[in-house]
Amino acid sequence: MTVVVKIGGARAVDPKGALADIASLAEGGERVVVVHGGSTAVDDTLEAMSEEPEYVETPAGVVGRFTDERTMEVFSMVLPGKLNTDLVVGLQNAGADAVGLSGVDGGLLTGPRKGAVRVVEDGRRKIRRGDHSGRIAEVNGELLETLLDGGYTPVVTVPMLAKDGEKWLAVNSDADRAAAAIAGALGADLVLLTDVPGVLADVDDPDSVIERVDSPAAYERLDEAAEGFMTRKVMAATEALEGGARSVVVASANADAPVSAALSGTGTTITPEALT
Secondary structure: OEEEEEOOOOOOOOHHHOOOOOHHHOOOEEEEEEEEEHHHHHHHHHOOOOOOEEEEEEOOOEEEEEEOHHHHHHHHHHHHHHHHHHHHHHHHHHHOOOOEEEEEEHHOOEEEEEEEEEEEEEOOOEEEEEEEEEEEOOEHHHHHHHHHHOOOEEEEEEEEEEEEEEEEEEOOOOOOHHHHHHHHHOOOOEEEOOOOOOEEEEOOOOOOOOOOOOOOHHHHHHHHHHOOOOHHHHHHHHHHHHOOOEEEEEEEOOOOOHHHHHHOOOEEEEEEHOOO
């Protein structure tokens, strides 16, 4: 079995427990790919440079980052640099042979550049140009399979490679959706670790976790319940299952042995039957 684990970058997420659990799973023979983001660290770095992070809302109501050229430079410095290195070191200390990769390495994550995005500002729809982000269309699964077969634990982050005319360009992409693309390509179980115990039916009640989504009716309930950042996770879960993932679990990164717990049913488990 292959498991793709996405470790969230929220300030409330402590990755130590997840890294120890991943190392234990790898030692037991499981094939694990780690994917991480780092929006909080990017925002902190921008603010330290006296620059403001910019977020925009799409016509569908999804809030995301607008990545201009300067922000892309910070992404390239923070994610495949410090954050990826820290996670690789953490896994090495926990006993796993880890290899750090960004989406540009070996053409791991590729697709078209967006260049312009549709946004809503002051109630009006507009087109913002100059965005340095892309949509992942292909995953070099062979590269990941080679590393996994060799006993390594790949640790993957953005940027991805996007075609800009005749040239390749490093651009931003959502880490949840990157994890979804990888899970689909590998036919893996996807675990999305975050700072809440799962998708909540009532965002003000942490005990209202929607535990299992295995029918269209249950999926409709899930989709209606998702708010804020959870909207992107449900979107990623849907893309993963449509792409060939075996299952998706949204669960807390701060639980004991969080990956093992998620695979055992803790959190919100979504199965392919939810989309039929």
